[in-house]
Amino acid sequence: MTVSWLRLERYALGEGGPEERAAVEAALRSDPDARAILDAIRTDRRRPPPLRPARPARWRLALPLGALALAGALVSVGLPRGGPGDKGGALALELLRVRDGVTTASPETVAVGERLGLRLTCPPGPADIDVVVYHGGTAAFPLPRTTVACGNAVPLPGGFSADAPGLLVACVAVDPPPRAVLAADRDAADVCVDVMVSQ
Amino acid sequence: MTDPLDAYSRYAPALLRKCERILASREDAEDIVQTLFGDLLRDGGPLPDFPYLFRAATNRALNRLRDRRRRAALLERHGHAVLGGVVPPVDGRVVHLDLLARLVDQLDPETAEILVLRYLDHLDQQEIADLIGRSRRTVHTRLADIRDRLAALAGEAAP
Numbered sequence: 001m002t003v004s005w006l007r008l009e010r011y012a013l014g015e016g017g018p019e020e021r022a023a024v025e026a027a028l029r030s031d032p033d034a035r036a037i038l039d040a041i042r043t044d045r046r047r048p049p050p051l052r053p054a055r056p057a058r059w060r061l062a063l064p065l066g067a068l069a070l071a072g073a074l075v076s077v078g079l080p081r082g083g084p085g086d087k088g089g090a091l092a093l094e095l096l097r098v099r100d101g102v103t104t105a106s107p108e109t110v111a112v113g114e115r116l117g118l119r120l121t122c123p124p125g126p127a128d129i130d131v132v133v134y135h136g137g138t139a140a141f142p143l144p145r146t147t148v149a150c151g152n153a154v155p156l157p158g159g160f161s162a163d164a165p166g167l168l169v170a171c172v173a174v175d176p177p178p179r180a181v182l183a184a185d186r187d188a189a190d191v192c193v194d195v196m197v198s199q
Numbered sequence: 200m201t202d203p204l205d206a207y208s209r210y211a212p213a214l215l216r217k218c219e220r221i222l223a224s225r226e227d228a229e230d231i232v233q234t235l236f237g238d239l240l241r242d243g244g245p246l247p248d249f250p251y252l253f254r255a256a257t258n259r260a261l262n263r264l265r266d267r268r269r270r271a272a273l274l275e276r277h278g279h280a281v282l283g284g285v286v287p288p289v290d291g292r293v294v295h296l297d298l299l300a301r302l303v304d305q306l307d308p309e310t311a312e313i314l315v316l317r318y319l320d321h322l323d324q325q326e327i328a329d330l331i332g333r334s335r336r337t338v339h340t341r342l343a344d345i346r347d348r349l350a351a352l353a354g355e356a357a358p
Contacts, residue, residue, distance in 0.1 A: 004322040005220070006253055006330070009213040015249060041216070048211035049229055051204060051236055137202060167208045196208055 003027040003034045012041045047108075050169065050192045091191040092121040093172055094153065109196045110162070117159040118193075120172055122150035130176035132189055134169040135162055135197070139183040145176065162197040169194040206246050207236045213249070214256045220319045221260040223280035223296050224273060231259045250330060254312070257320075261311050264303045274300060282319055292349060294318055305348055309333075310341045317342060 003024055010016050011024045027034050097107040098115040110116060118131060127150045131143045142160035162168050171189030173182055181188050211232050218228035235255055239246065247255070263269050278297040303311050312331065316322045324342065328335040 001321045004316075004326055005217070005320040006250065006316075006322060006326070009216075009253075010249060013209065013213065013249065041213070044212060044216060046212070046215070046225075048207070048215055048232065051207045051211075051233060134204075166202065167204045169204065194204075194208065 001033040001037075002031045005037060008034060008037050008041060012038065045108075050194050091172075091174070093170070093191045093193045094119040094121075095170060095193045095195055096155070096159075097195075098159070106193075107195060109198050110168070111198050112163060112165060113161050115159050115161055116168075116170070118156045118170055118172065119153045120148065120150070120156055120191075121152050121154070122148075122174065124150055126150070127174050128176065129156070130173050130179065130182065131156065132171050132173065132179070132182045132186075133160060134171070134186060136164055136166055139186075141179055141182075165197050165199045167194055168197050203236060203240050203246060206239075210249055210252055211236070214252060217253060217256050217320070218260045220282060221257070221299070221315055222263060222273060223277035223282060227263060227269075227273060228260075231256060231263065235259060254330065257312055257315050258308065261303055261308065261315065264300050270300055292318065298349075298352060301352055302345070302348060306345070310345065313338060313341045314345050317345070 007016075007020070007024055011021060016024070024034075028038060094105050095107065095110075096117040096119060097104045097110045098117070099111075103117075105119065120129070126147050128145065128147050130141065130145045133140050133142055140160075143156065143158040146157060148154055148156065156172075169186065169192050171182075171186060171192040173189045176182060177188050186192065214232045214235070215225070215228045218231050219225055222228060222231075235252070264273070274297055278295070278300075280296050282294045282296060282299060299314075302314060306314060309331065313327055316327045316330065317324075322330065324335050324338045327333075328338045331338075
């Protein structure tokens with residue numbers, strides 16, 4: 001094979017200068033093995049699990065103030081509210097994207113300004129929850145704290161959107177701690193989902 | 200890129216594929232990549248570039264193979280898995296997980312890394328030399344050693 005996995009991964013990521021990209025493209029034209037690898041990279045739709053790292057100390061100090069700033073950047077836009085299910089199991093969270101009137105669950109990407117919502121699966125019964133969204137290094141609370149009737153894939157009332165590109169992580173805390181705690185520590189939430197926001 | 204979470208979203212899929220090529224286990228690959236980024240977050244330093252992450256993932260995957268307890272579990276589940284992915288093996292040499300584990304026992308960490316970069320990631324000698332900061336001659340010598348050991352182990356395995 002004339003080009004390595006490393007170079008092909010970087011090519012797929014859009015990295016490397018014009019010369020390197022031209023060299024990879026030349027290899028792809030003549031090397032079926034390289035094409036097979038690039039195809040494998042591009043067709044791999046598996047997504048990494050959400051990252052739930054312990055935050056470094058300086059983030060813990062910085063986030064509570066930053067969280068207040070983001071509150072205005074995430075706009076509550078409202079989403080259709082469905083009826084609660086009745087067979088909840090373990091906690092699970094799904095992101096919903098509304099584009100051109102069509103709702104898509106677990107989208108690969110979302111765009112700035114698109115309406116987003118959440119669907120929560122939780123053990124049957126009432127649950128007090130709070131939604132926290134981490135984006136651009138800060139945290140925001142786009143939805144009011146509420147009580148939901150848990151079940152399978154229960155749509156949470158309301159929605160939000162992002163006003164800038166980058167990774168967005170939406171989390172739900174059940175029996176939530178104070179918002180200052182959630183803003184400072186993502187591990188304080190119970191379940192999260194992430195998505196890349198594009199321009 | 201300065202946000203570790205952005206870096207995770209961008210690079211984790213490639214690193215997961217990378218670790219899966221070595222260990223034949225998506226579950227272990229996810230654990231390694233999550234831990235790698237968790238450590239980067241805790242360290243709080245500047246984010247490394249993709250080639251550095253590629254090497255870091257390689258060495259963490261190899262460390263998992265060196266860990267006796269984890270290796271036993273891996274071999275039980277995936278010992279006969281053919282490593283490397285979707286293209287023919289280098290030098291016509293098929294590498295199974297159990298063969299890689301036995302090689303890793305015999306090789307120093309840097310040579311084990313060279314083994315993976317050559318046989319599973321298909322880097323050529325110059326690319327390996329550039330990546331690990333060694334001369335091409337050194338890489339050539341190490342690869343000759345690897346080939347000898349591969350041949351010996353294959354001979355051992357023959358009936």
